Each structure stands twice: as C-alpha cells, then as structure tokens.
Amino acid sequence: MTNIKPVSSDFEPKILGFVCNWGAYSALEMAGVERYRYSSGVSFVRLMCIGRVHPGLILKCFELGADGVMLLGCPSGSCHYEFGIDQTKQSMESIKKLLDILGLGGKRLRLVEVPAGDGKYLAQEINRFTRRIQRMGANPANRGSVQSLFEQVPVG
Amino acid sequence: MDEKHKIIAETKAYNCLDCGKCTAVCSVARHDSTFSPRMLVYDAIHDSGERAIKDDRLWECLTCAACETICTSGVQYGEFIRALRFQASQAGISGRCTHGGALQSMMHIMGADQLNQNRLEWVPKKVKTASTSDTLFFVGCAPYFDTFFEDLDARTLDAPKGAIALLNRLGITPAISPNERCCGHDMLNSGDIEEFTRLASQNIKAISATGAKRVVTSCPEGYHTLKVDYPRYMGDTGFEVVHLTELLAEAVSSEQLNFKKTSKKVAYHDPCRLGRISGIYDPPRQILEAIPGLDVREMAHHHSNALCCGTQSWVNCGTINKQMQMELLGEAQATGADILLTGCPKCQIHLKCALNDIDSSGEIKLKVQDFTGFVAGALSR
Numbered sequence: 001m002t003n004i005k006p007v008s009s010d011f012e013p014k015i016l017g018f019v020c021n022w023g024a025y026s027a028l029e030m031a032g033v034e035r036y037r038y039s040s041g042v043s044f045v046r047l048m049c050i051g052r053v054h055p056g057l058i059l060k061c062f063e064l065g066a067d068g069v070m071l072l073g074c075p076s077g078s079c080h081y082e083f084g085i086d087q088t089k090q091s092m093e094s095i096k097k098l099l100d101i102l103g104l105g106g107k108r109l110r111l112v113e114v115p116a117g118d119g120k121y122l123a124q125e126i127n128r129f130t131r132r133i134q135r136m137g138a139n140p141a142n143r144g145s146v147q148s149l150f151e152q153v154p155v156g
Numbered sequence: 157m158d159e160k161h162k163i164i165a166e167t168k169a170y171n172c173l174d175c176g177k178c179t180a181v182c183s184v185a186r187h188d189s190t191f192s193p194r195m196l197v198y199d200a201i202h203d204s205g206e207r208a209i210k211d212d213r214l215w216e217c218l219t220c221a222a223c224e225t226i227c228t229s230g231v232q233y234g235e236f237i238r239a240l241r242f243q244a245s246q247a248g249i250s251g252r253c254t255h256g257g258a259l260q261s262m263m264h265i266m267g268a269d270q271l272n273q274n275r276l277e278w279v280p281k282k283v284k285t286a287s288t289s290d291t292l293f294f295v296g297c298a299p300y301f302d303t304f305f306e307d308l309d310a311r312t313l314d315a316p317k318g319a320i321a322l323l324n325r326l327g328i329t330p331a332i333s334p335n336e337r338c339c340g341h342d343m344l345n346s347g348d349i350e351e352f353t354r355l356a357s358q359n360i361k362a363i364s365a366t367g368a369k370r371v372v373t374s375c376p377e378g379y380h381t382l383k384v385d386y387p388r389y390m391g392d393t394g395f396e397v398v399h400l401t402e403l404l405a406e407a408v409s410s411e412q413l414n415f416k417k418t419s420k421k422v423a424y425h426d427p428c429r430l431g432r433i434s435g436i437y438d439p440p441r442q443i444l445e446a447i448p449g450l451d452v453r454e455m456a457h458h459h460s461n462a463l464c465c466g467t468q469s470w471v472n473c474g475t476i477n478k479q480m481q482m483e484l485l486g487e488a489q490a491t492g493a494d495i496l497l498t499g500c501p502k503c504q505i506h507l508k509c510a511l512n513d514i515d516s517s518g519e520i521k522l523k524v525q526d527f528t529g530f531v532a533g534a535l536s537r
Binding site for chain 1: 256257262275
C-alpha cells in the first residue's frame with residue numbers, strides 16, 4: 001500500500017484525466033483493487049481511445065478552469081486501435097506550446113502511456129502530476145466554473 | 157419579437173426592396189444556391205416567431221460585405237447579421253464551432269484577467285522594440301495561429317516580424333505589449349458581445365500601459381475592430397488606429413523606403429475586412445508598385461468585387477467554403493502569378509488549408525504568402 005503525501009495541502013488541484021478504455025482503465029481498476037492511493041482531486045472521463053482527444057477538448061478543459069489535464073492511454077505500439085495514442089502524442093506538442101504562450105504552462109498537460117493493469121504505475125504518475133500542479137498553482141484562466149464542472153463528473 | 161423588429165429597423169433592413177442584387181454578388185450564394193441574403197431579411201421581417209435566429213443560414217453568412225457594398229437601399233447587412241447572432245446566442249444558439257471549438261476556447265482563456273502570457277518569444281533579435289512608445293504595434297492572434305496551424309505552414313508571425321522591421325526602417329521603434337489578447341473580432345462576429353467587451357477592455361488597458369497614442373496593425377480584422385468597434389462599444393479608447401499599409405504607402409510616396417529589384421510575379425488579394433469593409437484598396441498596391449521589377453497582376457475580381465476567401469469566425473466551415481477557396485486560388489493562378497499575396501492571416505490560413513486539403517496537383521501551382529512579410533523581405537539593405 002503506497003501512501004504518497006502531497007507537497008502542500010493548501011491547494012487541492014482540480015485535474016481531469018481522460019482514461020482510455022483498455023490499458024489505462026484496467027490500470028485504474030487494478031489501482032483500486034490493490035489499494036494504491038492516488039490524489040482525490042482527479043476526475044476521470046473514460047473514452048475508448050486517447051486518440052479521440054483533440055486540441056479543442058483539451059483547451060475546453062482549461063477554459064472551464066481545470067488546473068491540469070492528464071491523458072492516460074495505452075503505450076505506443078499497444079494501442080487497441082493501432083495508432084490512436086501516436087496521433088495524440090504528435091498533436092500534444094503544439095498544444096503544449098500554445099498553453100505556454102497563453103501563460104497557463106504546457107506542463108499542465110501530460111500524456112502518460114500506462115501499461116495495461118499497472119495500477120501502481122498509474123497511481124504514482126497521478127500523484128507526481130498532482131504535485132507538479134500544486135507547485136504550478138491554480139489555473140489563471142479559472143473563472144470559477146470549475147467547481148460546478150467537477151461536481152457533476154463522477155469520480156473514478 | 158420586439159428585439160428582432162428593433163434590429164430590422166435599426167439596420168435599415170425594412171428598406172429592402174427585394175431587388176436581389178445582394179444575392180447576385182453574395183460570396184456564399186455563388187456556390188450555395190440555397191443561400192440568399194435577401195431571403196434572410198425577408199424571413200426575419202415576415203416571420204412572427206423565432207425562425208430568423210434559429211436559421212442555420214444565419215451562421216453561413218461570411219459578413220464579407222459584398223451585399224452591403226452593392227445594396228442600393230442602404231441595408232446594413234453586416235450589422236443585421238451580428239445583431240441577430242447576438243439574439244441567437246442569448247437564446248443559447250450558436251454556430252457549429254470548427255477545430256473542435258479550440259479557437260473559441262483559446263479566446264475565452266484569453267479573457268481571464270490575471271494572465272501571464274509569453275507572447276514575445278518570436279520577436280527577432282535584430283529589430284528594435286520598446287515597452288513604452290507613442291506608437292504601439294498590435295500583434296493580435298499571430299503567435300497563437302502560428303503554433304496552432306503549424307502543420308499548414310501558416311507562418312502568421314511573418315506579418316508582425318516584417319511589420320516591425322518596416323517600422324524600424326521608417327525610424328519608428330514601436331511598443332509591443334506582452335499583455336495583448338485577441339482583438340475580439342470573432343467573438344463580436346459570433347454574437348458573444350460579453351466576451352468581446354472583456355477582451356477589448358484588457359487590450360485597451362494593455363495599450364494604455366505602454367503610453368501609446370497611436371496603434372498600428374497589419375491584420376485587417378484587428379484594424380477594423382480596434383478602429384471602429386472598440387470606440388463604438390467601449391467609448392473613447394485613448395488611441396488612434398492606423399493600418400500599416402497606410403503608413404508604408406505614405407513612406408513610399410515620399411521615397412523613404414527602398415526595395416531590392418526582383419522579377420517575381422505576384423497577385424494581390426483584397427481581404428474583405430481591409431477592402432470592402434475598411435476601404436483600403438490602393439495603399440497595398442502602391443507599396444507593391446514601388447518594388448522595382450515586381451510584376452503585379454490583378455485578379456479578375458478585385459477591389460470591391462474581390463472574392464471572399466470563405467473565412468468565418470471559426471464556425472460553419474464546410475464544402476462551400478472550400479469551393480470559395482478553390483475559386484479564389486484558381487483565379488489567382490489564372491493571372492500567371494507565382495505568389496498570391498494577402499495581408500490577412502485568416503485568408504492565409506484558409507487558403508493554405510485548401511491547398512493542403514484538396515488534391516489540386518497540376519491545378520494550383522502558386523504559393524500563398526503574407527503581404528507584410530513579403531514587403532519586408534524585399535527591403536534593400
């Protein structure tokens with residue numbers, strides 16, 4: 001049982017995690033089954049493939065005030081739909097640059113290739129990312145709508 | 157519908173005689189026979205319900221002003237569309253956002269007050285800029301577009317880079333603000349007046365922080381929005397707005413600018429927001445004429461008849477728009493030019509997208525290039 005303490009408990013980041021139905025979701029399930037603890041500020045949106053996530057979707061999350069966005073998918077080469085993850089990995093670079101220009105910071109977006117069923121790795125990555133977002137601070141574009149957004153999205 | 161009839165009255169849509177001249181010149185109607193400016197006016201006037209604001213065609217209009225330019229009854233069609241779109245957005249109706257809503261999200265993010273942007277990374281080392289000056293160069297969306305449309309080789313930063321070099325050559329060291337936002341043109345055009353005023357007030361604050369009393373820009377949409385819409389919606393802005401080509405044309409006639417000789421063949425495209433909407437047709441041509449050896453070709457449709465490139469405010473982009481782009485490119489190609497020059501970043505992005513998208517191998521050989529970048533590149537040492 002791993003219990004990773006956050007850097008500070010003053011700021012609880014609101015993080016949205018897109019989870020692919022295959023590798024990443026199985027890892028999320030295993031994290032739960034094997035009791036690996038991860039930050040409770042993360043809300044998950046389950047999709048069939050990370051390849052479904054396009055720049056507009058990511059920017060919308062930040063527009064609505066998310067402090068961080070994680071894309072959790074299958075490792076390159078193991079994508080259930082062959083090229084989904086590779087497609088998104090490519091478009092990520094320009095979105096990160098855009099986030100840098102906008103002053104939000106490209107580091108608020110992270111893509112993690114999760115080996116199927118590896119709950120421990122997933123939990124560690126979520127917690128690492130949460131600590132990074134805590135260091136970065138709240139999303140400067142947050143106009144207060146994030147509270148209601150996250151209240152509606154079921155956790156886990 | 158009181159609001160709707162107020163809009164019809166204020167924009168003089170009641171003056172419509174149903175003559176159909178608008179439809180004859182309409183950029184959209186050329187390719188989509190189901191679209192007609194006067195039908196939209198007719199429906200708005202005669203329908204007692206909300207059909208006008210629920211109409212999909214409301215979002216297909218490009219507000220290119222071709223109809224307004226020819227209307228003999230003085231109908232302010234652009235205003236009519238904008239006002240109806242505002243009513244529609246109040247009712248929760250909007251156009252179909254393109255690119256997954258990415259551009260709209262970007263603009264909403266920019267609306268935040270406390271934003272520490274990194275907008276100045278692109279400024280070349282060899283140009284001179286200042287943090288305070290009586291002249292500010294308004295960069296606009298160029299940095300965002302340049303990154304977002306990298307795969308189209310949009311190179312929208314060629315314009316501000318070239319503009320600053322040109323201003324320096326005229327002895328002007330412009331201020332560039334790190335706190336600029338998008339000018340808000342697309343928000344206003346889509347009926348989101350609230351977001352527009354938010355962006356506008358932040359830009360006005362950013363500009364006044366530099367002490368600038370004169371704002372120069374190369375972007376046609378930015379120019380018109382800052383010059384006309386800002387004072388209209390925000391009151392006195394504290395600065396005057398000049399288009400870069402106006403300054404350069406003056407400099408050219410007083411022989412302040414010298415260019416290298418070239419044998420290139422170019423065609424010039426009049427952007428809607430610069431040409432028909434702002435009335436700036438000749439200054440860009442005067443500048444091109446001053447480049448020795450440059451073969452400047454005129455397209456079959458030019459000046460107030462210029463074809464629209466099919467750009468919308470990142471809504472409702474489809475086959476019709478692609479057809480418009482192909483028609484424009486075809487016309488440019490037919491002049492025999494190697495390069496199509498235009499001063500509008502939106503035109504460039506959309507024309508380059510069409511070049512990429514459709515297999516026009518053998519058909520369209522010319523390149524699309526930014527006007528300001530081209531002129532700056534032609535400067536002699």
